[in-house]
Amino acid sequence: MALTTSIGSGGESSFESVPPGSYEAVCYRLVDAGTAEEDYKGEISKKHKLYIFWEIPELKLDDGRPYSIFNGYTNSLNERSNLRRDLQAWRNKPFSDEELEEFDLTKLLGVTCKINVVMNANGNPKISGVFSSDNGVKRVKTINESQIFDLEDYCKEFSGDACAESKVACDNFETLPRFVQWRIAGCDENGKDPVEPCFEVKAAYKKGLAALAPLPEKTGLGGIASSQAKKPNNSVAEPLIDDDDIPF
Incomplete structure (x- = not known):
């Protein structure tokens, strides 16, 4: 957090x-x-x-x-x-x-x-x-x-780093007032003024898309080495409150 x-x-x-x-x-x-x-x-x-x-x-x-x-x-x-x-x-x-x-x-x-x-x-x-x-x-x-x-956890859901915490953040997102959701994730609903996602969410989308992009195929000697490497090898080898009366 x-x-x-x-x-x-x-x-x-x-x-x-x-x-x-x-x-x-x-x-x-x-x-x-x-x-x-x-x-x-x-x-x-x-x-x-x-x-x-x-x-x-x-x-x-x-x-x-x-x-x-x-x-x-x-x-x-x-x-x-x-x-x-x-x-x-x-x-x-x-x-x-x-x-x-x-x-x-x-x-x-x-x-x-x-x-x-x-x-x-x-x-x-x-x-x-x-x-x-x-x-x-x-x-x-x-x-x-x-x-x-937690916006950091929410962004993990879209950056390729999804985890238990990001799932909780997505559930929490659904309980937020609509305009707060739009402030965070943007709005492209018909009949509504378009709203861009916040910069943090846009960066998460970009990272997630990059992670999904296929890697270019290797050619020549590099491709042969890569192909050989892919062959199976069958050989065996609670916040506590301190003395201060004010909790924050």
């Missing part, structure tokens, strides 16, 4: 329609959505995106599951980044220089916080702030299954 962020790395939000207000929440899912080009006021730049999902235990759906909401961030801890602002407010302390070099985002899973939800211009809920929980920052058992979408 390599879901980390740093000062040199690099909000849309919502899930169910969460009413405006302040809520106690718990992080239950982290998604590495990869690197893609984004257009901001006519300026094109590459952004590495991640998504943090929270469940709100006090708000229940008809089937008893808690409401969920998520926020998208550029994967960066530079001084002006929204991710750094929200994480420091969440834990109620600044990052150390060592943490800014590399911070393990998986520490957020199961950690409590307080979120403020407002409506955006389109009438959809969005998170306007993440803060330290009124009951203290703790790690608790989530109601939803805790989940990490």
Whole structure:
């Protein structure tokens, strides 16, 4: 698992329609959505995106599951980044220089916080702030299954390196909101604006296709040696919590 962020790395939000207000929440899912080009006021730049999902235990759906909401961030801890602002407010302390070099985002899973939800211009809920929980920052058992979408593992499925971890990542991919799937793997559906896969997935596709390409047949002495080599030879020969009350 390599879901980390740093000062040199690099909000849309919502899930169910969460009413405006302040809520106690718990992080239950982290998604590495990869690197893609984004257009901001006519300026094109590459952004590495991640998504943090929270469940709100006090708000229940008809089937008893808690409401969920998520926020998208550029994967960066530079001084002006929204991710750094929200994480420091969440834990109620600044990052150390060592943490800014590399911070393990998986520490957020199961950690409590307080979120403020407002409506955006389109009438959809969005998170306007993440803060330290009124009951203290703790790690608790989530109601939803805790989940990490590991992009590195997902890419292995297409690069020729498929394994048990890549199968899990593919299963997790199917549970993501549709537009997050498109951000990662692209979209070529009829009637939809086309979306390119993120750079990491495109690189995995390229590597996988190269691995499938047939090798050229050898000729001359090299071909004879290769042919002889192919003949059968019948001769026998859990994140633990330390003393610090804040789990991350």
